[in-house]
Amino acid sequence: MRIVHVEDHFDPSAGYQINELLLASKNFDDDVYLLSSTDMSPFHKLYDSKMDEAYEKKTGVKIIRLKVKFRMSSRIIMENYSKIIEDLNPDLVYLHGIGDFKDLVLWRKKKPYKIVRDCHMSWVASRNRLRKLYYIFFRLFFANKINNTNKYEKVYALGLEEWEYLNRLGVNDEKIQLLPHGYSDETMYFDYSSRVSLRKHYNINENEILISYIGKFNMYKRPDLILKMVEQLLLYNNNLKINLLFIGSKEPKYMDSVFLPKYNQLRNRVNIILDDAKEYEELYKYFSTSDICIFPKETSLSSIHAQVCGCKVIMENHKSNSERVIDKSTLFEVDDLEGASNILMNLIENHNHDRPDFIKQLKHLEYKNQFNKIKENL
Structure with a gap:
């Protein structure tokens, strides 16, 4: 299976869910890619291609970095990322996070590959004072597309609060599957x-x-x-x-x-x-x-x-x-x-x-x- 992960910002040295999932993928026979931007500002770092090279060697994942074409607050659009996905001809595309510009794919013709999304947001971390307006906007423009089409196969909730957050966005339970945060036994163990x-x-x-x-x-x-x-x-x-x-x-x-x-x-x-x-x-x-x-x-x-x-x-x-x-x-x-x-x-x-x-x-x-x-x- 050819799998393409898409994450707007990626730090190879971090321990987030995306890092651990990519590390776990080396234990399977899949062809795995990661598309991400060259923007490392959320991590207070500058992009260093050597870090990507070391991560590729460690995991077997192929990292493709793209420039930022458009930015609104922390949300970005990467240059040519849709075309690059098409060129890779994947079986599965995993779009990390929900509620950003990647959801615009819901307004396009259904893709020939399967798409899954995930949600990291929980109530305790939701601080945006305009969040109620955002919930209404997402329900109107995206939730119906998620619920009534198969453009997203699944939306993974990384916990029960994340499940509740997706419900607040208007996503039906039938479309949600629990995929809790976890750990890698290669990087976390008693020594x-x-x-x-x-x-x-x-x-x-x-x-x-x-x-x-x-x-x-x-x-x-x-x-x-x-x-x-x-x-x-x-x-x-x-x-x-x-x-x-x-x-x-x-x-x-x-x-x-x-x-x-x-x-x-x-x-x-x-x-x-x-x-x-x-x-x-x-x-x-x-x-x-x-x-x-x-x-x-x-x-x-x-x-x-x-x-x-x-x-x-x-x-x-x-x-x-x-x-x-x-x-x-x-x-x-x-x-x-x-x-x-x-x-x-x-x-x-x-x-x-x-x-x-x-x-x-x-x-x-x-x-x-x-x-x-x-x-x-x-």
Whole structure:
């Protein structure tokens, strides 16, 4: 089968769903292409063809980069991308994301190949103040085409909230199929040797608990709230031994005005390690080193990765998080920092050195299984 993925923006070094699906495709006998733009601005990078070449060698996927012909906010049209798809003569075209210019294909003659779409958007991440007008617009111009034709074979929802979002856009349940976010067992797994070496690097003993945040530092993700949780714990037990590890890209304004003032207040009472962002393929080492991971706001794919590596995960009780977190007792109600602190204290007090094995419950999310599901259901 010849499969063409179309993603407006693609970073070969990232760990998004598109990256993992492409990596999983090398385990099958398909001829796989990716069409994307040369625009790397969403990743705050410049395009580097050597990164594509390394990714092609690793996965067997052929990457075709196109210039941006037209842009409206974050939505783009790539030069000649429709013609290039036609020239490739694919069996399947996977258009990643929904609600952009690629949906204009619904207003054209049905293509000789099958087309699938997916939806990454969940309520917790939907912040556009004009979103209600957008829902009406999409229902009027696109949803009927999706529901009443076979121009899209399926629209994949990457979670239950994404399914609800598609419903709000007017897409009928019959057209939607669940294809949850997942992980690759080639890039995410527990590694004991990394745990030993990194704990030595950070000067943390094996019998000590390491609490980590691995993600973006900004006002949406709010890792500073972890410092507030720990501060509450110290009110009850000032002698509590706590190690905190923070890893990720840092937004300067957020760091200066929000995170660092709290960090400076607590740094003499708690062992806090601030480290730089790491390459995605190195993250399994840091999850393996950690015992508890906290993602205090919204949702994060890292919650799946942390559990695959044997970490307990503390998150807000959103529907998306409830889908991903195996131990539901570690979910706290939105903005309930006291509840989150109580969960953290309970995990610390009941900690043992046998890492939880969540793999059996998460195995269906492994991306080779996901890729196989896509092919079987066409």
